[in-house]
Amino acid sequence: MDTTRQEKINRLIQKELSEIFRKQTQQMRGLIVSVSTVRVSPDLGMAKVYLSIFPSEQAKDILTNIKTNIKTLRFDLGQKLGKQLRVIPELAFYLDDSLDYLENIDRLLGSDNKKDE
Incomplete structure (x- = not known):
């Protein structure tokens, strides 16, 4: 359970x-x-930080590129949030594949419905 401060910082960083x-x-x-x-x-x-990347075929390459430039991203974030946060947190990026998961479920359910007809 996040505190109110954590939730505000989450939204600000996002x-x-x-x-x-x-x-x-x-x-x-x-x-x-x-x-x-x-x-x-x-x-x-x-x-x-959880990222959703479209098209999903390029997601792993883009995420790798983002991870190699993590220091630059943190610096840019610090330039924008320097007045609001005393310390800019370390960043860790992860791939959010929930949309692909939902799309796969829809596809599977759609094929099951066609078999029933």
């Missing part, structure tokens, strides 16, 4: 990282990187 990714992917047509969830540790020193 908003700013979303804006950073939007600006960086603007030149790349057909690529969407969205921040689905951010979870900050109780000591506010670590932030787990």
Whole structure:
């Protein structure tokens, strides 16, 4: 259970990282990187960031690229949040594949319905 402060920081980091990714992917047509969830540790020193990447075929490559540029992303985040947070948390990026999971379930249920007809 997150405290109110953690929830506010989660939303703040999610908003700013979303804006950073939007600006960086603007030149790349057909690529969407969205921040689905951010979870900050109780000591506010670590932030787990879950990303949803479209198209999902490129997700692992994009995530690898993001992980190699993690220091730059943290610096950019610090530039935006420096006045609001004393310490910018370390970032850890993870792939949020819940949309692919839902799509797979829909596909499986759709094929089952066609068999019944």
